[in-house]
Amino acid sequence: MSLGATLKRFLESETTGRQIGGEVASIIENISKASIELAQTISFTPPVEKTEDELAPGADLQRPLDTLAHNLFETQLCNSPASMLVSEELDGLKELGGESSLCVTLDPLHGSANIETNMSIGTIFSIIDIDRATPGDPLDAINSGELLAAGFFVYGRQNTLTLSCGNGVSIFSFNPATSQFVLIKEHVCIPQGQKEFAINTSNYRNWDSGVRHFVDDCISGRDGPLGADYNMRWNASLVAEAYRILIRGGVFLYPGDSRQGYENGRLRFLYEAMPIAFIMEQAGGKAIDGFERILERKVTSLHGRVPLIFGSVDMVKQAGEYFTNDPTENTRFPLFASRNLLRN
Incomplete structure (x- = not known):
């Protein structure tokens, strides 16, 4: 596919011949239409003055713009052909009008707290072919399904869509002159060897020893155990971090820690970690919870949280070794929470 091709043309090529390819393409096109409207709304939304309640630590607050984004x-x-929707802004799974077996997971506006500071925010989604014949809990249908596509939008200097339909990763940019997304990068591959890590070091005192030792050794630079100088990044925006790693390489870490409510980190598994993990692996990278692949985990709750490490294979493996082999690991708060509950 040549650069400059429209999203519609790309999807026609990408999904031709697949049993449900046309339905997947239609859903992605409809999602992209909503993202265009949302980006326009965000660009003209005045900052909202924060209240004391909004500053409460650890709270997932639902702002008016979150609700508006979900509704769009x-x-x-x-x-669209989608039959089910799981959204951060919904308590449960919602039945849609489509007759397909496709379920959409959605974080409509990730990082909405960053709007006041004019930082990049975005939308994360995935499309799962679920087994609607599975009796009982809808989670069983999701767990027995197949992840077909995932993507995320970044609303910033450019409005971009990073997308994978299971055949690599492509990046599109919105062209306001034509009101269309056009292909700007294809066959994206995460660079190896980039000595760069992203983590919120203000939580250092709450981490388990493995996390602390990894960060300490990175900061020690060429004179430390890792023998190289490392840069640190932290945007407090998952979509911005994911986009940067796809382009530059490195590793992102959001571990669990000792604070109440943070034992499993803060990122939601089904509609944040899982889509990002799918994209990272499709770009030749790796995504783990500290012990196992994110994509090998089972959904136990629609809004369940999970620790997340993703990036280039070399950096993720390097970080993971600290977490699994650290001899001074503090067992009071297992670094990436309990594993046995999520293993078969």
């Missing part, structure tokens, strides 16, 4: 996507998805 839900409206478009109701006009």
